[in-house]
Amino acid sequence: MEWLQIVVLAAVQGITEFLPVSSSAHLILVPVLTSWEDQGLAFDVALHLGSLSAVVIYFRHEIWQMIASSLAALRGRGINKDAKLAIWVTLATLPVCIIGFLLRDVISVYMRSTVIIALSLIGFGLLLGYADWKKRGTRSEYQMQLKDVLIIGGAQALALIPGTSRSGITITAALLVGMSREGAARFSFLLSIPVIVLAGGLEAVELLHQPQSVDWLSMAAGTLLSGAIAYLCIHYFLVIIKKMGMQPFVVYRVLFGAWLLWFFHV
Template sequence: MDPLQALWLGIIQGLTEFLPISSSAHLILLPRLLGWPDQGLAFDVAVHVGTLLAVMLYFRRQVLPLVHDTIRSAWQRRPVGESQLGWALVIGTLPLVAGALVLADAAEGLLRDPRIIAAATIGFGLLLWVVARRAGDRDERSISPGAALFIGAAQVLAIIPGTSRSGITMTAGLWLGLDATAAARFSFLLSMPAIGLAGAWKTLQLAGAESAVDWGVFGFGALVSAVAAYLCIKAFLALVSRVGMTPFVIYRLVLGVVLLVLFTG
């Protein structure tokens, strides 16, 4: 992979990871549309790690208190400060770990089919539109263990490209009565353990691989992705309460139809 391809893929990843439009779908489809070789899931994980750096930087003032209070809560066996939200993130991550163990091989191969991406893009876009109409006014600190487990179970579906990890977790949060901004914030915070675990697992695999890995290109893509993602998070949280989810639903429907036209028939 040359640096130009890594640049564009990093920008695409950064701009789409935290929008409910599926970054994985765009990373798979852009090379096909431009005639590039598929960069593979390893590079996809590298640019996802870039977005992890961005979300950790954006929420840096909240992450350390979350971790601190959750550890104190476990030690003292009682709620402490922000520990309810911290435990919600822990519980919400558990279904993804189990789902990844079962579906990881499918994510590498079968599920990267453009027809599957098109179906998921349209189907989950329509679901987001329906659920967004019943959004409530709760914030992310009100999420119970059961609600966190529900959102985490929904996150497993993001293994299917086209679903959108942020999209499906926001959909689940809205279904439970969160307002749009709270659903987005919880989705972004939940991305940290999800992306971190995926990045660590793939890095271990690459470190033991016999084939050469171009760490320079991977690092460049991750850096570009981090910058684009940080800007995207800031803009999305500032706008979502005003524009809602409808623009993203429309985008998903148009994208899905285009994919069906290009890759079926």
């Protein structure tokens, strides 16, 4: 792989995995705007590993507390806020796992058109704007109730529709149930961990059944670049939303969706 291709793909993955702008919408542009060959499944796994490393490192203290508290709860020491958060992350992940498993072929065959991606960008972007403008509250990720978790988990399953954005739809749902901007974003990032593990795991299993030579240098570079960029995105996204909210991302989504409709269908 060319170094420019490695940098561009790592940047696209690192930026769009956690911002509410849809990675699928941006990834369709790479082969359209360049003459590069498909990067291959092995490089996709490397990029996912980079994103996973970024979010795990960024939330390492919270994750450690969740694991330690969950183990303590299993030993009969009671369920504290960290153990409860671990339960909420697990429950909210189940809908996307079940629906993704049942409808994986349908989604990959029938729902990857640029029209669907563009309309999802615009429609769910406007919904995010409404939630941020009208419905945001003050609760953190530690103050959720079961009904909130079920709503957010159900919303995450909508991210299977290309163009929706997993982070975007989960943040939208969290704002609608009364969470703060930062609380919504932090819970969305924590939710990404099991989703990325499962998605990357499926890709890794497929890779084992596709014997091919592996460019280890490209994979290592992609993992490191994707992880570094994703880490910076998480940090600065949490800073930006405190000052400006979600509206800049809403405007970007609407303009980008409109451009996709014009570019591919006019």
